[in-house]
Amino acid sequence: MTRLGADGVGCWVVKTARPPDAVVPGWRPGQTHEVTRCLRPSYRLGLMRPGQPVLLWLSGRDRPGVHATGVLAAEPAAGDGGPVAVVRLTLLPDPLPRADLLADPAARDAEVLRMPAGSNPSYLTPAQYAAVLAHLPRCH
Known part of the structure; x- marks a missing residue:
């Protein structure tokens, strides 16, 4: 298997x-x-950089x-239980x-679909990320 490089990352996943409203109580769309x-x-x-x-x-x-x-929002940092990312x-x-x-x-061949129990972070290639964006409402 080829090691992932910066040019292979369209976005991080x-x-x-837990559902979003359990991650942030009261989180509403938008x-x-x-x-x-x-x-x-x-x-x-x-490979993770702020703004990605x-x-x-x-x-x-x-x-x-x-x-x-x-x-x-920031480069990964040390947390109490290991590395963390603020997104x-x-x-x-x-x-x-x-x-x-x-x-x-x-x-359909995205890592998160092939290995749903994989650990954070996962990623999408630029083409996979473009496919996701094509499915989202135009405001994104």
Whole structure:
């Protein structure tokens, strides 16, 4: 397997098993919040830069898919339990379902779809990220 390089990252994907309103109580569509997500120590952390696009992915059986879009607010930092990233995310009016991405030829081989139990951060290639953006409302 080829090691990921900066040019292979269209966006970062941070995952949660908790619905967005449990991540940020009272989070409403269109609202932006800074959220801290735990990361797995790996070489990928060295590729993460403030301002890079980020997606919030809800894992599990209840509405899996992209629930928020945003940017990396700061470089990964040390946290109490390991590395963390602060991301600035805007909750989507409606999530982009996992099934929609599986049906899209440009997105269906994304790491987050092939390895849903993988650790944070995951990523999308530039072409996969473009496919996600094409599914989102025009305001994104």
